Amino acid sequence: MGADRPVLLLGGTGEARDLAARLVAADIPVVSSLAGRVAQPRLPVGEVRIGGFGGVDGLQTWLREHDATAIVDATHPFAATITEHAAVAAHATDIPLLRLARPPWIAGPDDQWLTVPDMAAAAREVGRRGGRVFLTTGRQDVGVFAGIDSAWFLIRVVDPPTADLPTHHQLLRSRGPYDLDSERTLLSDNQIDVLVSKNSGGELTRAKLVAAAELGVDVIMVQRPAEPGVGTTVHTVDDAEDWVLSQPTCRRGV
Structure with a gap:
């Protein structure tokens, strides 16, 4: 050979x-x-x-x-x-x-997670709750949330989404890794009620979950396929x- x-x-x-x-x-x-x-x-x-x-x-x-x-x-x-x-x-x-x-992330005693099977289930839960949502699932999944008018979204992406966006939103273009202080400030300054995340695991983006636990922010966690x-x-x-x-x-x- x-x-x-x-x-x-x-x-x-x-x-x-x-x-x-x-x-x-x-x-x-x-x-x-x-x-x-x-x-x-x-x-x-x-x-x-x-x-x-x-x-x-x-x-x-x-x-x-x-x-x-x-x-x-x-x-x-x-x-x-x-x-x-x-x-x-x-x-x-x-x-x-x-x-x-x-390895996937595992909820600790201070975490307030609702685990859902897929992105559609996450969108249904967000629609039910409303409030101020930090969406960190990537640009390919943003369109799933486009029809929700009852919530305001802070949408963090690397590249701009090509799908339809929710009526009430702000785009934040950013690339990790993220540190705990900046994640804590981001959640506080934007008065976030709910964080939506895929269970990606790893340390590069874990700080958002630590900050959410510290601030009492609920997390909707999408299970891995x-x-x-x-x-x-x-x-x-x-x-x-x-x-x-x-x-x-x-x-x-x-």
């Missing part, structure tokens, strides 16, 4: 960028794949491809054409489609698959690096 058979790293997360840097430092050929949903993404070190594969068939074709040695799915916990495609493609091509999934039980799952970059290094084919010239 060729000398540059790559690991395909499905990325877009901080964990993926960290892992890419470690693999490059270990002289492991790696191609990081980003979905391209953010206009100016934070790029990992090493080779990068941006954009979709054209469905699961396109992903299988890419894996075969590039003679990939392994797949690491380090995508966002709510990127359900690519995670499903990776599982199907790994099975079809007999390529080892690792899922690097950060179910993932296919294919391949091995780890929860830390250390374990993901160990897994890649343990694969006999993940070496130059092998």
Whole structure:
């Protein structure tokens, strides 16, 4: 086989960028794949491809054409489609698959969470409550809340949403990580009653939940979608690096 058979790293997360840097430092050929949903993404070190594969068939074709040695799915916990495609493609091509999934957040004794199964349920709950809402679910889900007139929304996004927006809203374009002091100030200054969040896990955006608990702000927490039980799952970059290094084919010239 060729000398540059790559690991395909499905990325877009901080964990993926960290892992890419470690693999490059270990002289492991790696191609990081980003979905391209953010206009100016934070790029990992090493080779990068941006954009979709054209469905699961396109992903299988890419894996075969590039003679990939392994797949690491380090995508966002709510990127359900690519995670499903990776599982199907790994099975079809007999390529080892690792899922690097950060642990979900768990409510503590001071948290006031209502856990809902999906974004539609979150929107129904917001419509029922009204009030002043801090919406932190990303630009792709804003349209679910567009028909709610009983609430005012502070909508934090990286790029401007393309969907319809709620009647009463303010856009806040910002990129994490966020510190506790600024999150506490943001909630207080905007008199937020309800925080809506996906259960993404990780530390980059956790400060908003700590601030909400301190200030007595209710949280509507959207559960993660179910993932296919294919391949091995780890929860830390250390374990993901160990897994890649343990694969006999993940070496130059092998």
